[in-house]
Amino acid sequence: MSKISFIQGNIACAEGALAAGCRFFGGYPITPSTEIAEHMAMKLPKVKGTFIQMEDEIGSIAAVIGAAWTGVRAMTATSGPGLSLMMENIGYAVMTETPLVIVDIQRGGPSTGQPTMASQGDMFQCRFGSHGDYSIIALSPATVQEMYEMTAEAFNLADRFRVPVFLMADEIIGHMREKMTLPDTVPVMPVRERTERSTLPFKAEKDGVPGFTPFGKGHHVHVTGLTHDERGYPSTTNPDVHERLVTRLVAKVESTRREIASYDVTNPEAETVFVSYGAPTRAVWQALHDLKDDTVGHFRLKMVWPFPDWVEELFPQAQAYIVPEMNLGLISRELERHVTIPVISVPRLGGALHEPEELIRAVEGAK
Amino acid sequence: MRHEIRFSGFGGQGIILSAVIVGRAAALYDRKYAVQTQVYGPEARGGASMSAVIIDDEPILYPKVRHPDIFVIMSQEGFLRYGADAPENATMILDTDIVQGRPACRWYGIPATSEAKSAFGRVIVANIIMIGSLVGATGVVGTEAIEKAVRESVPRGTEDLNLRALKRGMELAAEAGRSP
Amino acid sequence: MNFMDWYRADRLPTIFCVGCGNGTVINCALTAVSEVGWKREEVVFVSGIGCSSRAPGYIDADSLHTTHGRALAFATGIKLANPDLQLVVFTGDGDLAAIGGNHFIHACRRNVDMTVICMNNQIYGMTGGQGSPTTPRGALSTTTPYGAEEGTFDLTALSIAAGANFAARWTSYHVKELTNAIRAGLETPGFSFIEAAVQCPTGYGRRNRLREPEDMIEFFRTHSMLRQKYDRLLAEGKLVPPDTIVVGEFVRRDRPVLGGKK
Incomplete structure (x- = not known):
């Protein structure tokens, strides 16, 4: 039985994540996103999940990437200043093809700016903020209902493309309460996981995405932010290896833009x-x-x-x-x-x- | 019918919770649509606090207040900032213990803070008294709906206290009548 | 299994310079891991950036080579998400104590169940010999061309003050002792910190009159002093040379652990 509810956008986001099977949250308090962390801190232990408040946003996204490599659905939530701190590791997540969800409840910038006021100033930062060429996916909710649904969908997209997926909300949608319907279940796409050990863990399938090889399952995968070949081994001076890798990282998302567009x-x-x-x-x-x-x-x-x-x-x-x-x-x-x-x-x-x-x-x- | 209710006071009075309770009553128990928003600064206590709830029979497109028709004012600063320019056809519920100003529109004077202290020994229920007066004066949400919303929004163990404060607020609105 | 069984044969030789001490420390670590009987499937090797941090890339197991300074934050996420995995982190003095200093003290404070091996070569080796938070006062580097002026971090003392359950310091000269210390760290629940002084003839020794690898090994041999002796001399009010490397086990305790096996 779905349930009519009157909740805050940030709470709907956290509930959507939980419904999608998110079982790890690493974060750092920052207005106006903090309610998401607080709600996850309360709810995750009850579903055998893990919440950790890290020492800063750099550590938060790092912990989320680490957790994602154990095969759990993992996320963080922040606002502009925190997103700025996360940028290097977001590039790392792109390069290592780590599926994860980043929620940005945007506030006025630059710098500390307007902590309690809404903005859409991070729309380029989420797309281009880390160094190098890459591609990501960003969703933008306009209702509390969408805070729930899009967060859940973000995990499916992250798993499918092995890419960070952003929920680019703002203080207005994050903090307002609105009538919404909490569904019983949300569509959860199964993770495409490799069942056998491969000597080429980063060899892509037809759609440009390699099957996932989480830690602890005998894959012996080496994961590095350095330019790497299909074995996962660093290969940093061969122009062809770099061009092939980065082209694939971009194409695996961009080539599907008509299909996934919303x-x-x-x-x-x-x-x-x-x-x-x-x-x-x-x-x-x-x-x-x-x-x-x-x-x-x-x-x-x-x-x-x-x-x-x-x-x-x-x-x-x-x-x-x-x-x-x-x-x-x-x-x-x-x-x-x-x-x-x-x-x-x-x-x-x-x-x-x-x-x-x-x-x-x-x-x-x-x- | 669309109503836009603006609550203002200072941080710590439960201004935001007031709007949440009314929104919950409308959305969950009156089967209407509601959106609740707020403006807040860095202060957790003190400072000017403003919260709003829009109630409509139709889905609410624009979530921010455009033409407020109901005001619930619990501080003089809140009155000056958010209530003084209320249009003539609006309705205002004032805590007369705190607010000195009087608007051009019709208004109900409610001694909510002193009543909270004297009748309930808990100044914290002043906002619930004001909600009772709001519902008594305007009928913007149903009595049963607001009772359910109050019951599920207040800390466990304080439900009866708050429901009595709510009822007292309705009585005070009836006694105050519409002024002038 | 012995330590050689852990290497990815197709990745050798390493990028380390001739005479580098890192290989010794990796061998000690893999020997210790073999001794405690961990299987490949249950251990994850994590590192940041720098010469030391290349270690996991040569080990045939799951491994995460992360960003500069952040290895402990990544490792914390892995351990908390799956406490059944065993975590070994390789790091260096620049990675751990400079850019990663905050993650270091917080991982110690949380007492996350992992073993951290810091190859302290007192220099940034990968980038060509710049000064680090452990470059001794007066030592020359490419960014301290007139001698280092800043004070240094005592990484082992820092880990203890911040809450680690286990802390030991040895050098690449003390192969047996270092191996035993790492093993003790692996076996101690909570945050285990093993600092290993390593020679960097290319980045450090060359500029500081320790040009040959054996010069630095000899320095470690002649300048190391057991912690017990050091404490005794201090208690007796005797002078201890400032360039003494105090070695041994410094703490082994049972504070509450985060991320222990469920």
Whole structure:
């Protein structure tokens, strides 16, 4: 029996993780994400899971990576400053193909900024923040229900691609309470684990992803952040080995972008199209409701990275895109790379959500 | 019907919990939709605290308060910051022990803090008295719903105390009548 | 099984310089692991970055070669997620005491059940001989060209103060004693810390009048003093040369352990 509930976004996130089978949480207190750690600290011991508060966010993500290599579903949750600290080890997780989930309840930056106010300032950091070329997956919830569902889904994506998956939420969605339905179960994809020891543990299967070889099962796998060959052995001066590895790490995600893409299209015949993700989506919903105008559409991204760059196919008659974001225009810049018509950024800093009236004015301005 | 209720006071009064309780009553027991949000600073105690709950028969698209029609005010600073400009057709519940200001809209004066002390010996239940007055004055959520929500939101062992405070708040609203 | 059975034959030779002390310490560690009878399937070797941290890459078992300074945080995650696994961490003085210092004291404080072997060569070897938190005052390195001016960490004392259950210090000269100390560390529940002074003729000795590997081994032989003798001399008010390497077992205790077998 599913259950109607009235809970905070951060609690829904933790509950979604638990439902997905997450059994390890490593984290460090940081506003506005801390409720996730607190809830995991309370719940994980009751399901034979492990919670640990590490000495900092660098250690938190390290512990999560270590735990993931024992074959458990593992996650951390943080906010911008903590995400900055995690960056080197996020690159390590990418390079070692470690499945894990990172929740970022975004707050105003740069630096310590606005601890209790919302922002979407980390949308590029999660994609490009670690050094080198790589690819990750980022989801962006706009409701408490989605905090639950997307967190659960993030684990499936992490396991399938062996890649860090980000839940890029914000203080508004993380802290608000909203009516939601707690389902009995969530879809849990089985991990593709190698059953026999292979001399080539990092040899990819057809989809570019090697089967997982968790510790303690006789795989004798050597895992390193150095450029490595299919045996897992360091090979740091052979240009071909590096190019092959990094190309595969990117391609295994990017080649599936059409298949895994997740978005909502409203009014595909529209001339003016809102593009949104996360909290500003709520302002767009209200503006569309108030406008009652079929010439205004909405492209709502549930998965921001990889970016669905075929947006023009979805809105063939669009004359302009309007992109409200709680930053100075990050995803609007990404969108600009992929479309030929004007992209109007509606930036918002300070933590307050866009007002629907402001978006309605933007539509009038675009026409 | 959409209602936007704004609660304000200072940290430690249970301003956020008040909005949570009302939201829970609406969402879980009145089978409506509700969204609860808050603005808070670094202070765990003191400082200005503001919390809001939106209740609607339809799914709530925009989660932030746009046109508040009900105010529950428990500090003078909260009144000045969040209540003084209340529109004329709004309804305000004031803790008259703490709030000196009076709005242009209709209002109910509730001596919640002194009543909490004198009748219950626990100043902490002042916010529950205010919730009772809110429900008594506006009927924004059902009586049964708010009782259930209070019962499941307060610390175990304090349910009866809080339910009595809730009932007292409803009585005070009836006694106060709408002013002016 | 003896120590040679643990090596990945297809990975040899190692990247270590001729005369490096790291190989000795790895052999001691693998001998100790063989002696306690751990199977390949139940032990994970973890390391950070630096010469010492290349060790797990040569061992035929599950191994995690992580980022600089963070090995103990990774190892903590492994151990807590699966307490049935045995954890051995190889690290160096720069990795453990500089960039990883905070993880070091917190892993000791938590008394996480693992054995940490620090190859202390008093220098950053991998990057070409820069000063580290254990480079002695006055010693030359590429970043202390006029002699190191800073004080040093006593890593063993640090581990004890921070809460480790077991701590010992030996050198690459003391093969038997070092092996026994590592074995004792493996057998002691909780955080076991074994500091092994190792020669780095390329990065350290060359600049500090210890050019040949045997010069440094000889230094270890002549400058090591058993902890018991050191304590006695101090109690008698006698002078002990400042470059003395105090060796032996320093602590073995039974504080509460995090991540012990369930």
